[in-house]
Amino acid sequence: MNPVNTKEYKLPSNATWLSEYIPITQFSNSILTPKVTGCSSGIGRALATLIASKPNQCLIATARTPSSLSYLPSTPNILKLALDVTSPSSVNAAFAAATEHFGKGFHLDVVVNNAGYSLSGDTEAATEEEMHLEMETLFFGTVRVTTRAVENMRQADDHRGGLIFNISSLAGFLGLPGHAFYHASKFAVEGFSESVAREMHPDWNINFCIVEPAGVKTEFEGHSKARIAPHPAYAAPDMPARILESYVNKGIKAGAASLMEPSAVAETIFTIANRGERIPLRLPLGAVSWKMAKASLEGRLGDLDKIKGVSAMGKEI
Structure with missing residues (x-):
């Protein structure tokens, strides 16, 4: 199996970051329309x-409506762009605009693909x-931006490489x-990311990190969550999905102490990029994520032994 992220990654002092998010999405049938406002x-x-x-980092911040990025300063090193990851032409236009703004030798160092909203309900x-x-949004949106980012990163004459956080x-x-x-969609993102990471030539120095956070504050408060219309066959309170919903709702009412602050997630992403070490392919983020991932792996190993x-x-x- 081809190794991934084989070299230590050193974030350039003048790195250019692309942070990508989803547009506001409308559903004809959902109980709750997701209201993700990108970098806002x-x-x-x-x-x-x-x-x-x-001071020395450059930022390409995207949102469906660039005016929602008004909290960011208007300086030459910050570019605010409209981006709809469900539209190939919008993705291409964003990369073209970045090249025009930063110049022909424009090079991406770090890309953060965060396109997503939760769709819950009875399948x-x-x-x-x-x-x-x-x-289309969570998986193919990530694919579109990732492939364009890889194209940009591998063409650097100095093998500067880059880092893609999916x-x-x-x-x-x-x-x-x-x-x-x-x-x-998230399983698809992980399989895609691992496969593409194994396609990279070591000399390109293009690194991938699959970030696996558990709950983040605001995530379960309607901002990024859509619901499928309920199915009567699954309505009983002893149905597994209803039990999980009850557990989550109790946690939210109790203050959501286990949910991570968005600023803590951002700081961790920057730390991984900037610490000068080998980039982990997978990064469970938060104590809950780490513990549940470990328990899941141990359970699978036990099951594997039983069917050996x-x-x-x-x-x-």
């Missing part, structure tokens, strides 16, 4: 604010529009009831 809130705002505070009730839009989730590591299409004889089909392992 949550992790997006926290990361954009952090990078903007670094049987999901419409074609809901399931396709979830995959924001997955604990939901990209294990599946929970009532979020089938969100899990599917069947899996081997009579062969010695």
Whole structure:
């Protein structure tokens, strides 16, 4: 198996960052329309604010409506762009605008793909529009920006390379009831990211990091969450998805103490990029994510041992 991220990554002192987020999305059938406003809130705002505070770093901040980025200073090293990751032409236009702004030798150093919203509810009730839009935004949006970023990074004459953070989730590591299409999109992001990471030639020095946070404040408060219309067959309180919903709601009412601050997530992303060490392919983020990932792996290893004889089909392992 080809190794990934084989070299230590050193963030240039004048690095250029691209932070990418999703547009406001409309659903004809959902109970709750997601209201993600790109760099204007949550992790997006926290990361954009952090990078903007670094005097020598350049920032390309994106949102569906660039006017929502007015909190960022208007300086030559900050470019505010409109970007709709569901539109190939919008992605191409954003890269063209960045090249025009920063010059022909424009080089991306760090890309943060954070396109996403949670789609929850009973899988049987999901419409074609809901399931396709979830995959189009979370998965194909990430694919579009990642492939354009790789194209830019590998063409650097000095092998400057780069770093691509694809924001997955604990939901990209294990599946929970009532979020089938969100899990599917995040599992797809993880498989895509690992495969592309193994395609990179070591000399290109292009690194990938799949970030797997658990709950982040604002994430479960309607800002980035859409709901499928409920299905009557799954309405009973003892159904697995309803039990999980009750548990999550109790946590939110109790103050959501386990949810991470967006600023803490932003600081960790910057630390990984700036610490001068080998980039981890996967980064469970937060104590909850780390513990649940570990428990899931231990459970899978136990199950694997139990079916060893069947899996081997009579062969010695």
